Amino acid sequence: MALHFELVTPARLVRSDDVYMVVVPGTEGEEGVLEGHAPFMTTMRDGAVRIYKTEGAAPEEIRVTGGFAEVGENGLTVLAEHVEG
Amino acid sequence: MASLKELKGRINSVKSTQKITKAKQMVAAAKLRKAQAAAEAARPYASRLAAVMGSIAGKVTVSESSPKLLAGTGKDQVHLLVVANSDKGLCGAFNSNVVKAALSAARELEGQGKTVLFYLIGRKGRAVIRRAYPKAVLASFDTTSVREPGYAEAEAIADELMALYDEGKFDVAHLFYSKFKSALQQDPTQQQIVPVPTQSAATKLDAGAGSAVDYEPEEEAILAALLPRYLRTQLFGALLENSASEQGASMTAMDNATRNAGELINKLTIQYNRSRQAAITTELIEIIAGAEAL
Numbered sequence: 001m002a003l004h005f006e007l008v009t010p011a012r013l014v015r016s017d018d019v020y021m022v023v024v025p026g027t028e029g030e031e032g033v034l035e036g037h038a039p040f041m042t043t044m045r046d047g048a049v050r051i052y053k054t055e056g057a058a059p060e061e062i063r064v065t066g067g068f069a070e071v072g073e074n075g076l077t078v079l080a081e082h083v084e085g
Numbered sequence: 086m087a088s089l090k091e092l093k094g095r096i097n098s099v100k101s102t103q104k105i106t107k108a109k110q111m112v113a114a115a116k117l118r119k120a121q122a123a124a125e126a127a128r129p130y131a132s133r134l135a136a137v138m139g140s141i142a143g144k145v146t147v148s149e150s151s152p153k154l155l156a157g158t159g160k161d162q163v164h165l166l167v168v169a170n171s172d173k174g175l176c177g178a179f180n181s182n183v184v185k186a187a188l189s190a191a192r193e194l195e196g197q198g199k200t201v202l203f204y205l206i207g208r209k210g211r212a213v214i215r216r217a218y219p220k221a222v223l224a225s226f227d228t229t230s231v232r233e234p235g236y237a238e239a240e241a242i243a244d245e246l247m248a249l250y251d252e253g254k255f256d257v258a259h260l261f262y263s264k265f266k267s268a269l270q271q272d273p274t275q276q277q278i279v280p281v282p283t284q285s286a287a288t289k290l291d292a293g294a295g296s297a298v299d300y301e302p303e304e305e306a307i308l309a310a311l312l313p314r315y316l317r318t319q320l321f322g323a324l325l326e327n328s329a330s331e332q333g334a335s336m337t338a339m340d341n342a343t344r345n346a347g348e349l350i351n352k353l354t355i356q357y358n359r360s361r362q363a364a365i366t367t368e369l370i371e372i373i374a375g376a377e378a379l
Contacts, residue, residue, distance in 0.1 A: 006129075008129050008130045008133060009130060009236075010127055010130045010131070010236045010239075010317075010318055010321050011123070011126060011127060011130075011235070011236055012126040012127075013126065013129050026301060027301070027302060028301050028302060031301075038299060039298040039299070040298055040299035040300065040301060041137065041141075041298060041299070041300050041301070041307060042300070042301040042302075042307075043301075043302065043306070043307055043310045043311075066314065068134075068137070068307075068310070068314070070133070070137060072298075077133060079130060079133055079134055079137075081236070081240075081314065081317075
């Protein structure tokens with residue numbers, strides 16, 4: 001099973017993918033989100049979101065500033081003001 | 086009747102005007118497509134943020150300790166009207182419609198005894214508003230150096246507005262911009278942006294938002310972090326709508342202008358041909374009359 005992950009900036013939808021796990025740099029600590037995570041919301045530190053495409057794969061990093069993460073029924077949505085890379 | 090040379094000159098000048106309006110129309114059509122795509126691309130972020138705001142705002146009660154952006158200053162005296170215009174003309178009544186809406190709102194607020202201030206985005210509306218309210222223009226934002234409105238501009242405007250708000254320069258802010266309906270129709274729209282109207286955000290609350298959600302940090306802190314972002318997004322959306330509207334209005338206005346120029350050219354050409362024919366006929370009559378006299 002896969003986690004649906006979306007990364008959205010005001011200008012565009014950067015990423016919409018099914019991935020294994022995403023590690024989000026929350027303000028109160030890193031948060032690894034897998035499929036079936038309980039609904040939650042957090043603000044984010046400026047830092048890198050790590051995306052694990054498959055289990056054990058090397059993570060892909062996307063630097064994000066002004067971010068906000070939301071986990072709901074439709075998976076993980078990261079709203080970010082700026083995205084690098 | 087105008088001489089042949091004069092007529093020819095006029096026809097040529099109308100023709101070159103038509104070339105310009107036609108070129109501008111095509112440019113506007115291309116830009117409109119781009120602006121619409123940009124507005125489309127911005128929608129997911131705005132709708133998600135609005136949904137999140139709505140679900141949080143529904144859970145937080147507005148109190149004295151709430152962030153000022155949400156609770157307001159407790160007064161309702163000074164109103165700031167943020168008017169978004171374009172930098173270029175040649176777009177019909179686009180700018181004047183927005184300015185008219187802003188001015189009528191200003192008069193209404195003044196009628197209620199409020200103080201009205203203006204914050205102007207773009208170059209076009211400045212002169213009109215300065216003339217009507219010479220001392221009320223608080224600040225303006227220059228967009229002449231940017232070709233398309235981006236999030237950076239929205240950020241800069243929002244930051245400036247929030248700084249002014251923190252200084253206590255105004256209590257309530259309204260945003261005036263043109264909402265894009267179609268290339269033929271753009272509606273001047275008024276929207277309250279400061280304090281952030283939670284009621285309207287809360288109505289967008291969807292059914293799933295009522296479920297148990299963990300917040301980290303707690304709701305109030307998230308709300309405080311999201312409010313400035315929400316304001317920026319609102320401004321960004323308005324800027325995008327405005328630029329799409331500008332291009333739409335420009336396209337329509339230039340299409341009309343091109344058609345009018347075409348009609349004028351036809352009329353002038355007929356007039357030119359008639360006068361030429363008249364001149365030839367007179368010349369012939371003169372020759373025949375001369376020959377008969379001999």
